[in-house]
Amino acid sequence: MLALMKSLMNSIFGKFVVMIIIAGMAFWGADQAWTSMNTGLGNDLAAAGPRGIDMTTLDRRVENLLRNINANAEKPITKSEAVDQGIVDQVFQLETSKIVNLGYASTIGIKPSTDAVVEQLKTVDAFKNPLTGELDLNTYREVLYQNRFTKDEYEQQVADDLILKTLGDAATAAIYPPQILASIQALYIGETRDVSWFILDATKAPTPDAPTDEDIRAFYDENLAALEQPERRAIDLLRMSADDFLSNVTVTEQEIATIYEATKSERFSEPDQRTFIELYFADRDTARAAFGQLAGGADPATLSGVLSSETRTGNKESVADTALQDAMFGPGKQSGALFGPRESNGKWLVARLVSVQPGAVYPIETVSDVIRDELMRERAQVHFYENLDALDRSIGAGYPLSQIASELGVPIISFAPVDETGTTKDGVNMTGLVAARDAFSDAFRVNAGEVSSRYDGDDAVYLTSPRTIIAPSTPDFDTVKDDIRQTLVAQRAANAMQAYSDSVIEKVKSGDPTLAGAASAAGANVESPTLPVTRITAEQSGLPTSAISAIFAGRDGDVFSYPNRTGDKFMIVQLNKIMPPSDAALEMLGTQATSSLNQALRDDLQFAAEAEIRNAMKLKVNDNGLAAYKKSVATDQ
Template sequence: MLTLLRNLLRSKIALVLIGLLILGLAAFGITDIFTPRLGNSLVRVGDRTIEARDIDREADAQIDQMNAQGGSFTRQDLADSGRLVNVIAIQVNRLTMAEYLKQKGLSPSDEAVVDQLRQLPLFRSSINGSFDLQRYQQYLNSVGQTEAEYEQLVEDQLSLVTMSRGFSGAVEPPSALSEIMAMYNGEERRIAYMLVGPDQIEDQIEPPTEEELRTFYQEQRANLLQPERRAFSIIAISPSDFIHRVDITDEEIQNEYAAQIARFSAPSTRVFESVVFEEQEPARQALGRLLADADFDQVVNSLSGQIMAAESVLRDDMTNEDLADTVFTAPVDIWSGPVELGDGRWAIINVIEETPGEAQPIENVSDVIEQELRAFKAERAYMDSLEEIDDATGSGLSLEELAEVLQSPAYSLPPVDNQGVTEDGKRNTFLNQIEGAIDYGFDLYPDETSFRQDAGDYQYIIRLDEIVEGYLPEFEEVEDRLTRALTNQKRAQALNTLATEVADRLDQGGFLTSEAETLGVEVMRPDQPVTRSTPPETGLNAHSIQSIFAAGLDESFVIPLQGGLMIGVVEAINLPDGDALRRQVAATQSQLSNVLSRELEQAMFAVAMDDVSPETNDAAIETYISDNQSPQ
């Protein structure tokens, strides 16, 4: 479809689509407001370029978004993972599409860009919701962008969004296609099935012979080969080890309670008076004079201030955040401000009185305070212990002697491979949770004890006790494992053979009830019909639903399960009609419109890439990526 639409966009019909987009942009006007930036560029698109600093800015914005969700990514991480290349590609695509639209006469006017800027929540005042020029300039400074560059970005976004909306408004899927998709989405199937498992074929499974096992042993040599493993002893210390070593007195709890009384109290009430001015400058002058002990009435009258009635407020009741911050952080009996009000005026305020909220009794919060104090003192004791650990490890003591000095146990662990897995296949969770301990341990010589190593949440000292060389177990050592594995393999093969034979008989006119009786299982029928959107909670995952809808009426399907197989037949197929079909068509049309719009956008982008032909500076891009990658 993409090729068809791409050819379509090169035809006369494209003029109609472009015309629709121009109508969509009519409110924005047609103009060109940018000045191309030249220099040592990564990419040139038309008479505009992409510089390294542009990619820096976009990459940093992406990193900020990821880190806001709990990550700790850097630009180096983006480069190492290949995502920095994606950042460059996205910018090339954006500029290419914007340049193509501009060539076709689709560029919003200066007025449209300014209007869009004024509507962005990021730049609105928290006082009255109007555009805040200071916020706008602070943002540009923070991201290292000029007004012209940011306005160009807004212009591009307006063009692209309007293009997308233009396609959505112009595309209406054919009714026949909508009906077909509606019937596809609304199709319902009634099924019957039985569950078969090992019990149904157990009498067919012969125990493996020794000859079979020895053959299987040869086939599985690569899987049976045991890697080199190493046994370690380790002391691992974390702040939690000091929790029960610290003491918390009642006096400490009382002092902390007094220091944090506001935290354990209901919100306080403040009474404040204010003087309001029409502009900021007289408010500033009034504040300065009052702080210099000038006469209150004379200051207010000379600067045309309006004295407001005193108010008693809770912070949560105040809608103006800036005013609330001023009122509830200002010292009592000292004029503060000025602060902008919601109507554009400015005020200075004086807190007359503060009434603290009722505090919870110390008995209600002492456990919380004690827990926090204990954690704080444990962390401090942990940090203080690091020097003691270093002194002890440098004294030549054995790991066991170090454990006594540090009052922390030394754990002797069974041999593990370089993934922390023992010979019986169990992962050593303790060793694996100490970051870097396994890798560091594998670099030690036999009987070598490390110095203190920092693993973030842990400080550890590790000793290599033993190296167990890799080997291939003898047949007798793994005979039981081979027996279980080969028996399971035979069982799975027998189940698959049974399923194939049953499915063949069902497809040739056999009855599911007869097959179920022969196997001694029940036939089940779901209360609700199966649809393509049946949720996984019903026990049918996407693969299961696909298998059911791949079968025709009265045909069989076989679905693998955790402990066996589901073998069933499709007993009925119902397609929506009448009102049900009309409702489904209505829901489908919007979905189809979105699909067709996306196809058109992709086709237009393909045409744009051909027509605009962005020029890439491969050497500069390679150098930029290399400069941001980890040192090799």
Template sequence: MAKSKAKQSAAWVIVVLLLIGLLGFGAGGLSGTIRSIGTVGDKSIPVVQYQRALNEQIRAFEAQVGTPVSFVQAQAIGLDQQVLNGVIAERTLDNEAAKLGLSVGDERVREEVLRVPGFRGLDGGFDREAYRSSLQRNGMTEAEFETSIREEAARTLLQGAIVDGVEAPQAYADTLARYIGEQRSITWATLTADDLTQPVPGPTDADIQTFYDENPDQFTAPETRAITYAWLTPDMIQDDVTVDATAVRQLYDDRIAQYVRPERRLVERLVYLDQTEADAAIAAITAEETTFEDLVAERGLALTDVDMGDVDENDLGAAGEAVFATNPGDIVGPFETDFGPALFRMNAVLAADETTFDEAEPELRAELAASRARRVIDDSREGINDLLAGGARLEDLADQTDLRIATIDWSTENRDDIAAYDSFRNAAATVAEGDFPDLFELEDGGIFTLRLDGITPPALRPLADVKDAAADAWQVARTQQAVLEEAEAVAAELTATAGFETVALVATSEENLTRRSFVEGTPPGFIQRVFEMETGEVITIDAGTFAAIVRLETQSVPAADDETLTADRDVFANSASAGIAQDIFEVFNAEIQRDTDVAINPAAVTAVHTSFQ
């Protein structure tokens, strides 16, 4: 029970910190009269709740894709609607909890407020003024904040009442664990074109014609889209950007550790629990009774575990002077470290390395220029969007801004120039004739807009244009066919007991394979095919450029007390229980949403969205 309460308290601290840390994003752009974006039953949806959830979802998506995401992009993929649906679902639970009379007392709310570090004064105690001003900055009153804590607690109680104690049938976990834990042992070999007794002759004109006729997809040109686009990248204006010399010098000074590196050593460190063990170890090395490698192995370690990499003298503390005075291969110590007495082996000397400011300046200046160019482009977005909204054509943009206009016959095969950018290819694949020319971002901080001028549908290329490619493709296909035929003949000669050497093949044995195993050098689906085999069976598998000949030697199931089986059973049981609980909760949530009136104010939602732009 105490452990459960501790977990709940820790969770509450996180919840309250999130409320404080995320509440007010964009709040400055809203009118103080807008407090809610709608109602769910008897519960209003506070503006700050929707703002917080929307900001959090956008930041999470940015972390997922690894690049900044504008609000326009977030809207394009439906993040705003996902967040709104989530907030409605949350407030539906709050409304249901209130109808059921679920709540927590003032003392519980008080405890959670007092736990928030941001509400503490210099003496570490609760500071009423810090509490009030922090909430005021985030657009909340004390009553609203404390109500949010109370509602979160009630919602947690309701969710717990629905899903706590849900367990999956034990038979499900047992069956799945046994299935995953089954093992197979095989012997296998490969047969390639080099193993063919007769080389495959080249194709005749009739062979090429037949192959061309039977495989039109291989010789069909993809859809081509004629696109006009206007774009601007940092590279285009980087040379025209002025970079302050002081900023270049400052950047060099900030990275001085990167450009001026003192003499270093490659060092290994073996730490002991006490001085006596360390003294005995260095004595044994001095007497040539053991080696550093043996001492590492005796501790159950590998050399990689004791490798410190390249370090300077200061990194080594008390051992620094001695280590830097030794020759490569020498062992010194023991010296006291933060982890205990240790022996040090110095393996190599790395000379001091210095890149002067004059040497680094071109690179630093280019970096700052690129950064400045990205800011210039970013600052130009609003003006360009205004021109587009006013009906400007792409050609007009090229005349009135720094955007450069060009055309491209784009297909999925084209990855040149602007088509090298994923963002352009995605836009080019979906743009339709007559679409409003939105402004898009490029991965390097550039921007572009585009217009579809026409589409050429996929078309079969004439044989005369692809004859060489067709001949090569026929040769590859026919050679693989010959390899598979040879492999089938070889497999037919193998029995459940005959060695692979009887068919002049070098075989490899793989023991204790499971369905989660991977055998290097095998094609996709290899393990699945192995688990479909019977003991003693020999099969051939088409690997695309070679054939695999496989014989199943043994198959087994794990013992009931196998540790791996037990661990898997627990994992599957917990996962299934969580899944069932989630399904039950979703059904419950959907049911109460059907019985709850929801009213959303579109103008208020739009106002929130405006604050993000």
């Protein structure tokens, strides 16, 4: 498309066409603006008080969610599918709930301080310098860039999270359920289900009739749409990462030696040993006076009011108290560092670091490869960022993928034809191609030879270009006749095994035979859990999750069946008896019942508070704008 626009601008007629296109775009934009003005929401899809959410922000939230879902999914979900499955609506509802609460917080003046936001940033390991363990601004900026966040956007999100937590904590503070509810809850969670089961071998079911040629032909005629092969595209992929520029990097032995000398005591040595003295005092004032004297250089042996003292030597892991550990072993701590005063078992502790004994340093020969690899990757990352600009210029110029790859010195990976899920005709999923995500999806929106938009992954950027496009087609009957026969055979066998299981269940429900009799007739043994099955112990019972749900919703004598993955064996489960907990069990369950009730009450109170806030804030929603967004997503896909 970019190449076409560029060529059009080289002629008078072409310029006229481009002017018409631009005018049409302007008209569409004006129409959208008019629609937005009519809602009183401006560019926002929803607003409550001073807070709102626009189309760009919603799109980002949807993309972030899909990125997380698709990270471990066998089949990635596209935005279009997210619309169809209601995921976009769920994200929008969640975001409107947030802006209602944030809008309310703004109207009553709740706002976190800059210090509170900074303290929250300090807790994120990804932002810390690996040497000092402290918040590192350069690392912070790089991580935000990699995740396509600006500093202001991310810090606003952190501030919003702190506000929401404050509102939630305020709504659910000091919750204590009445004892009568705790007693009822204890009865509920302590109730025992007596269950037993056996495994039914469903392959013993009567063999169904084999499908005839007429059956196969009828199936083919009735399922032409399902048998149609989808459009497939042979796709070329350009994946550019820092690894592509490792060969351009040189690291000298002198550079390795310099870094080794500068960091060997912190990074390339055994853990150091530290000696520190712990002093205990009877009260806080005495401990504070001693702390002041120690800070002034006093000898611990000269202090008054010391109840006891202990000199300890060890490594960081030998100190269980994390606060004391940080004071004695934290980055930059030197002899004379102090800790306390702090109450400990009725006494007041003050500690002083006496000496630091460095650990043995590893020889440079054993760590040079580690340093070299780090330096090479650091410098390759710089080359990578420098080449991003060149990549964008090539995309903007409308160059074909082969030319872009040649100018960057990055190889192209060619894939066999796949459908929109990344699966070949033989059922092989091309995970390397699917990893390109939006760039992969774009390959099904552009013509052969055109280049997709750039997609930025966690550690690489992607471009795709379809080589060839194979149109959808329905195979001839003779081609798929044998496959259909196998499908029908498997289908009828599965139906027969399910019917066999159903017949056993109906007989057990009638009491003729009993579960034990049915198991004996099937050549199986009856089994029971080793522990009583309660709502607390159910997960350790060996029962499937679906069976656990059923037996706690069932009644005495109910029978259920659960097939295995292949459908050739069924677990036949019977709920024999429901028994209330004993008095001793109820006494033991009291604390747990109170705890679970606390959480339930907190959830209810939070829900009620949010409902009141929503009524007070009068949420405004641009339904037309949301529909337009979903329509644009479906069209793009």
